[in-house]
Amino acid sequence: MEFKTIIVEQNDGVGILTLNRPASLNAICASMAGELIQALDDFSADETIKCILLKGAGASFAAGTDVAEMGGDFSPDVYLDLNKKINDFSKPIIAAVSGYAFGAGFELVLSSDIIVSSHDARFGFPEITIGMLPFMGGISKLKAKAGTAKASELLMTARHISADEALACGIVSRIVDRIELDEQAMDTAKKIAGASDKAIKMLKRALSTETSPVAEFSMAVLALQSAEVQQKISSLNANQVSNLKKE
Numbered sequence: 001m002e003f004k005t006i007i008v009e010q011n012d013g014v015g016i017l018t019l020n021r022p023a024s025l026n027a028i029c030a031s032m033a034g035e036l037i038q039a040l041d042d043f044s045a046d047e048t049i050k051c052i053l054l055k056g057a058g059a060s061f062a063a064g065t066d067v068a069e070m071g072g073d074f075s076p077d078v079y080l081d082l083n084k085k086i087n088d089f090s091k092p093i094i095a096a097v098s099g100y101a102f103g104a105g106f107e108l109v110l111s112s113d114i115i116v117s118s119h120d121a122r123f124g125f126p127e128i129t130i131g132m133l134p135f136m137g138g139i140s141k142l143k144a145k146a147g148t149a150k151a152s153e154l155l156m157t158a159r160h161i162s163a164d165e166a167l168a169c170g171i172v173s174r175i176v177d178r179i180e181l182d183e184q185a186m187d188t189a190k191k192i193a194g195a196s197d198k199a200i201k202m203l204k205r206a207l208s209t210e211t212s213p214v215a216e217f218s219m220a221v222l223a224l225q226s227a228e229v230q231q232k233i234s235s236l237n238a239n240q241v242s243n244l245k246k247e
Helices: 030-045 077-088 104-110 138-146 148-157 163-168 178-193 197-208 213-225 227-246
Strands: 006-011 014-019 051-056 093-097 100-102 114-118 122-124 174-176
Touching: 006 030, 014 030, 014 178, 030 077, 051 178, 077 104, 093 104, 093 178, 100 104, 104 122, 104 138, 114 163, 114 178, 122 163, 138 148, 163 174, 174 178
Parallel strands: 014 051, 051 093, 093 114, 100 122, 114 174
Antiparallel strands: 006 014
16 A cells, blocks of 8 residues: 555564654544554554554644544544554554644544653644544543543643643653654664563553453463563573572
8 A cells, every 4th residue: 555644664673653744734634544544454464563653744743633624524434443443453552742732643642552752742632612522532541541630621621731741640651852752762662662572462451451450460470371481581590590600
């Protein structure tokens, strides 16, 4: 498939998706949503890809949904499909955010597992100002990350928040200087790509669902019993014995 609204790359086990409509501040259109679905399908099937880095070209991450498409014939079905694709995606997604992350752009951020933000980033849901609601799961995702009180305020008033406030209320994972954003986000992605694929997927599942302590224990046991972990434990034990003999 030829991608026209996104750039698809890979580097050391990291699948890189760049929203590429900088002239419109990467406003998300139906064709971009469809291309994101296809790219995520491709990366899901590629066993060499361990995690995804999502970012925007130019000055902003994504300034929302393309209002030019939101006329009488507008259908949100492809956005619903994208939301489901991201929700079901088993590999971690890291978002590198600068500039505006509004509306559907904010929803993509909230759908990510780790959010690395620059100091200049701004987050918000302007939908209520024209009588609309977020339609990619933004309401429940914002509530889950920031709590009901903060979600109510931001959704009902359309207030934009800074990176510092987003960090304080649990939306953003880390803030870095703009010049270091891509490098820091990629370093994070590569660390995840270098870890145990099976354990990372189990961690993502545990973090994204309401798991009981018993369920978490079961996943930990499954990880422990894997051949990969047992091999690493044997190697650690052998090194410890060797070090003790040297002492």
